[in-house]
Amino acid sequence: MVTSSADSPWLCHLLLLLQLRSLRNVVDCERSGLARYFSTGSGSFAVKENDLPPHQDIGMPSLSPTMTEGNIAKWVKKEGDKVSPGEVLCEVETDKATVEMECMEEGYLAKIVQGDGAKEIKVGEIICVTVEEEGDIEKFKDYKPSSSDAPVAPSESKAKSEPEEPKAEEKVPAKAPEPKAPKTEEASRSGDRIFSSPLARKLAEDNNVPLSSVKGTGPDGRILKADIEDYLASAAKGGKSETFAASGLDYTDIPNAQIRKVTANRLLASKQTIPHYYLTVDTRVDNLIKLRGELNPQQEASGGKKISINDLVIKAAALALRKVPQCNSSWMNDFIRQYNNVNINVAVQTEHGLFVPVVRDADKKGLGTIGEEVKQLAQRARDNSLKPQDCEGGTFTVSNLGGPFGIKQFCAIINPPQSAILAIGSAEKRMIPGSADGQYEFGSYMSVTMSCDHRVIDGAIGAEFLKAFKGYIENPTTMLL
Numbered sequence: 001m002v003t004s005s006a007d008s009p010w011l012c013h014l015l016l017l018l019q020l021r022s023l024r025n026v027v028d029c030e031r032s033g034l035a036r037y038f039s040t041g042s043g044s045f046a047v048k049e050n051d052l053p054p055h056q057d058i059g060m061p062s063l064s065p066t067m068t069e070g071n072i073a074k075w076v077k078k079e080g081d082k083v084s085p086g087e088v089l090c091e092v093e094t095d096k097a098t099v100e101m102e103c104m105e106e107g108y109l110a111k112i113v114q115g116d117g118a119k120e121i122k123v124g125e126i127i128c129v130t131v132e133e134e135g136d137i138e139k140f141k142d143y144k145p146s147s148s149d150a151p152v153a154p155s156e157s158k159a160k161s162e163p164e165e166p167k168a169e170e171k172v173p174a175k176a177p178e179p180k181a182p183k184t185e186e187a188s189r190s191g192d193r194i195f196s197s198p199l200a201r202k203l204a205e206d207n208n209v210p211l212s213s214v215k216g217t218g219p220d221g222r223i224l225k226a227d228i229e230d231y232l233a234s235a236a237k238g239g240k241s242e243t244f245a246a247s248g249l250d251y252t253d254i255p256n257a258q259i260r261k262v263t264a265n266r267l268l269a270s271k272q273t274i275p276h277y278y279l280t281v282d283t284r285v286d287n288l289i290k291l292r293g294e295l296n297p298q299q300e301a302s303g304g305k306k307i308s309i310n311d312l313v314i315k316a317a318a319l320a321l322r323k324v325p326q327c328n329s330s331w332m333n334d335f336i337r338q339y340n341n342v343n344i345n346v347a348v349q350t351e352h353g354l355f356v357p358v359v360r361d362a363d364k365k366g367l368g369t370i371g372e373e374v375k376q377l378a379q380r381a382r383d384n385s386l387k388p389q390d391c392e393g394g395t396f397t398v399s400n401l402g403g404p405f406g407i408k409q410f411c412a413i414i415n416p417p418q419s420a421i422l423a424i425g426s427a428e429k430r431m432i433p434g435s436a437d438g439q440y441e442f443g444s445y446m447s448v449t450m451s452c453d454h455r456v457i458d459g460a461i462g463a464e465f466l467k468a469f470k471g472y473i474e475n476p477t478t479m480l481l
Helices: 008-037 134-140 164-171 178-188 198-206 225-237 258-273 286-301 309-323 367-382 459-474 476-480
Strands: 055-059 069-075 088-093 098-102 107-112 126-131 276-284 329-331 336-338 344-346 348-350 353-355 396-400 420-433 440-453
Touching (some): 286 459, 309 344, 309 396, 309 420, 309 476, 440 459
Antiparallel strands (some): 055 126, 069 088, 329 336, 420 440
């Protein structure tokens, strides 16, 4: 190709423009590489994700439908250990029980992010890291998950605006929160959870302030740091102190296990939101005791375990629910859900807290089967080895403080979302009129109190249930038909 001398300046200019564009692309690439290499959050050097070998971040699993957070009871595996599918990584304390968390893939445990005893870990929050190759473990020695990996709960999505909120409240002291108190209190305690900011929770824990005693003034009734400070200030003015430090009492603070916290919140919500009423009936149990005495030798002869009075009570309650299904229901706001399955929760008190394992389809099972299941579930509860599914799906609850503790009569708190709970007292001998005039005889009577949700169970329906229950207890052979 031949060019004239007049075209040469234009060609030189074009070549210069192409060189400048190429140089700018190189600079842009270097700049973006440096931006990825430096941490923008802290201004310090950070390890690029691309520099890490293949690994898997393992988050806190959701081990029950109602679980939002959990605690690490203990790690079974240690950093550097080889893990295989099905092996237990750690024990997680959920809102219902302590559950073994199993490994899903083969590899090596490179980093434990949340150690033994770590509490209130949100579902999905990273608790450990595994790698495929043993030689990659050392590269995770100083590994920390980025803040973007942490799940953000809906109640904490506005946590960054926390410092400004108290200031906004101080500017408008004339507008007292009293008129809005019922609304915010209801919102802050929606469901089973009290919503609060991280700063508020920390301040409350440091000063032993129960969040259930504080009214939230934040968005949707969320409890803020300023609310805790106001609570402490008002307590100091009134001479009240949650720690009782001024009184000079000698005391020991016992940390609450997750199961106790959840139980406390649910029972509080139950008493605050469910309109309880109570029905009590005395049932004669002489025939029940006699039948038990006849059945147990047959049980022992066949290698089975003895049937208890509580087993007979569970069976009688299940059959009474089948007769009066309105009591086997739940309040669902827009409708009442009536269950076709009769699943009886049985209250079991242990040193770890109160557990309510469930006997499924109790109306269809024999007394021997019910007795065997109750004993197994109670033992697992005492060993703290119940699975979440052992406590889920109940439609009615039986609580017995009579046989084990000799309590004559008591009123139990309904276990949501159920609509009733049966409280069993102890049996006692009473003198009653005999068949002939002037004659008297002794009979054994047991007091039974039913707590009902008046939204679901009207008084007459509750009385009908107790009539059916009493019929089975006083004529126990009808339970065998």
